[in-house]
Amino acid sequence: LNLNNARYEITAVKPDQYPKNDIPEVTFVGRSNVGKSSLINAMLNRKNLARVAATPGKTRLINFYNIDDQLYFVDLPGYGFAKVSKSMKASWKDVIETYLSERKQLRKIFLLVDIRHSPTSDDILMHEWLKSMERSYVIVATKLDKVPRSKIKERISDIRSTLKLEEHIKIIPFSSETKQGRDELWEEIL
Ligand code: GDP
Known part of the structure; x- marks a missing residue:
């Protein structure tokens, strides 16, 4: 997999706008501002491929990043941004849920939560929903560099218990x- 051949390919809202091929996909989902864009950039050794937003949560678009024509990173819109209308929230939910439930090429879902805080009610809902699907998923605890080393274990077990994770579900601590x-995240993807 040649990471130098990673590129933004397309933005979609509806399934008929998703890429039309059989390349496998992994997707990243999480609250807006959780560090999703930064993670995608860090994974691909880029600074600005995925846009790190100045004002969080403004888009409800899905971005597809093509990696060497062998894999897509699919960037789902961040959820849980308070300052939007009810109808906007509903359409957000629809964009995320439609992708997650319908996309055949999707191999694994990475749910991002901030390691510093207990998962929010939105995170819990998102996880409940993932759990109910026949999909493979992993939790990524972002912004690892922001907690002292002595607190990491405690934060991870709080995330595990707040989300009521089944034992076999992995949590990968990560810092962009x-x-x-x-490396662990790449291993999980490959
Ligand atoms: P997104 O809304 O989920 O795409 O989040 P962004 O990637 O835009 O990040 C939100 C904010 O958190 C930005 O100010 C980032 O610089 C910061 N951030 C993201 N990841 C990390 C991380 O691993 N460590 C630290 N210290 N800051 C991070």
Whole structure:
């Protein structure tokens, strides 16, 4: 997999706008501002491929990043942004749920949560919904560099218990700043 051949390919809202091929996909989902764009950039050794938003949560679009014509990173819109209308929230939910439930090429879902805080009610809902699907998923605890080393274990077990994770579900601590967790996440993807 040649990471130098990673590129933004297309933005979609509806299934008929998704790429039309059989390349396998992994997707990243999480609350807006959780560090999703930063993670995608860190995974692909780029600074600005995925846009790190100045104002969080403004888009409800799905971005597809093509990696060497062998894999897509699918960037789902961040959820849980308070300052939007009810109808906007509903259409958001629809965009995310339609992709997750209908996309055949999707191999694995990465649910991002901020390692510093207990998962929010939106995170819990998202996880409940993932759990109910016949899909493989992994939790990524972002912004690892922001917690002292002595607190990491405690934060991970809080995330595990708040989400009521089944034992076999992995949590990968990750930092886009230090790139900790990057190898483990790539291993999980490949
Ligand atoms: P998104 O809305 O989920 O795409 O989140 P972004 O990637 O735009 O990140 C939101 C904010 O958190 C930005 O200010 C980032 O610089 C910061 N951030 C993201 N990941 C990390 C990380 O691993 N460590 C630190 N210290 N800051 C991060």
